[in-house]
Amino acid sequence: MSKSDLPRPTDSELSILRVLWRRGPSTVREVLEEMAPGTGYTTVLKFLQIMAEKGLVRRDESRRTHVYRPAASREETQRKLTGDLIKRAFNGSAKSLVLQALSGTKASAEDLAEIRRLLDEIETKKAKR
Amino acid sequence: MSKSDLPRPTDSELSILRVLWRRGPSTVREVLEEMAPGTGYTTVLKFLQIMAEKGLVRRDESRRTHVYRPAASREETQRKLTGDLIKRAFNGSAKSLVLQALSGTKASAEDLAEIRRLLDEIETKKAKR
DNA sequence: TTGACATTACGAATTTCTTCGTAGTTACTG
DNA sequence: CAGTAACTACGAAGAAATTCGTAATGTCAA
Structure with missing residues (x-):
């Protein structure tokens, strides 16, 4: 299984x-x-x-x-639950979920910086292909 | 109610x-x-x-x-469900959810740009205070 | 007006979720 | 070795979720 x-x-x-x-x-x-x-x-x-x-x-x-x-790590479970929510409530759009989570909360400056860092990383990886 | x-x-x-x-x-x-x-x-x-x-x-x-x-708009419901998931599976950290959603998916370049735009907006608002 | 048809109301059956009581088993302590 | 404490197993009970069947009722055409 x-x-x-x-x-x-x-x-x-x-x-x-x-x-x-x-x-x-x-x-x-x-x-x-x-x-x-x-x-x-x-x-x-x-x-x-x-x-x-x-x-x-x-x-x-x-x-x-x-x-x-x-049986599954916290990260695996989080991934599953998040994917599930995206599919069930956000019509499959991860972007929508992210925007919702960002706007609906008060994230700290460091949080925002970290998110930017991840964005950079993703785009770098994308460019390399 | x-x-x-x-x-x-x-x-x-x-x-x-x-x-x-x-x-x-x-x-x-x-x-x-x-x-x-x-x-x-x-x-x-x-x-x-x-x-x-x-x-x-x-x-x-x-x-x-x-x-x-x-009875509730799509956005309200999404907000509720997202907040709920953050509380139940992400120990209350919206940042964790965002990072998870971003890393666990293939968002388009436009999606990423839009997210950056929202980040800018949030930080601008924060700076104004 | 009388069928034919669509709609709502009601409730039953099944499954899952949630919580606990009780019984049986193992291990330790005096 | 008897008694107590802690643990697992089992099952029951109530609530919620899920799916339908059937009955009751309203609407409209012939």
Whole structure:
């Protein structure tokens, strides 16, 4: 099963993935401790089990206490979600999304500079071809 | 109820909204004709009814055949969805999303130019303050 | 007016999402 | 070794999403 076959994570699943990306491989309890207070242990456990079924996380069962890690990196997932949003809400235009994100937010001067740098890089690469 | 209270549209709902944004106020049948072939009439009808309940669309019942229109503009919805994604998958960093969208796609030279133009505009505005 | 037809309303069936309770299992502690 | 603590497995329950079938109703032509 290729990575692109992974389903889009739901909101709840994403909040768990965020923890795993930040912490690296983790047990249920470790994830739980970083979740919103009031979250139940078995709720997190169940999600991780479901996510393992879906292929969103891998499970190491070699020890008594299972250890979960993300199946896809944060970047891969971000890419997938972004591409998805572009297709679903922006008629496939990445440009539209970028313009929307830029206008709808207050990015710092450094952020803008970094974006310019990436633009330069892309255009340089494009020119070289 | 303020616009920001509108729920995030599901995938199916979004595909209907896309039609409404393109066509403007439409009947069930008109929407149906622009949906993927094989879609059932009552399926579209039901979605529009649910969406009306949720506030995602407004319904004009003055005529026998009801006419539906989006409650929020394409831009507003795009803004909401983008902000949502930034929060859920990019730790609140719009910059990250922009960089991801830019690197993960092949934007045309004009697209890039347009983005630069917007960057200029933003920085000009920022400088004026 | 009476069909024929299009439309809306209603609700049912199925799937997924979300949350938790409970039961069973393993490991440690006194 | 008994008891407790922690963990996994299982399933249930409610809400939402998705898709349609069927019934009820209004419209218009013959």
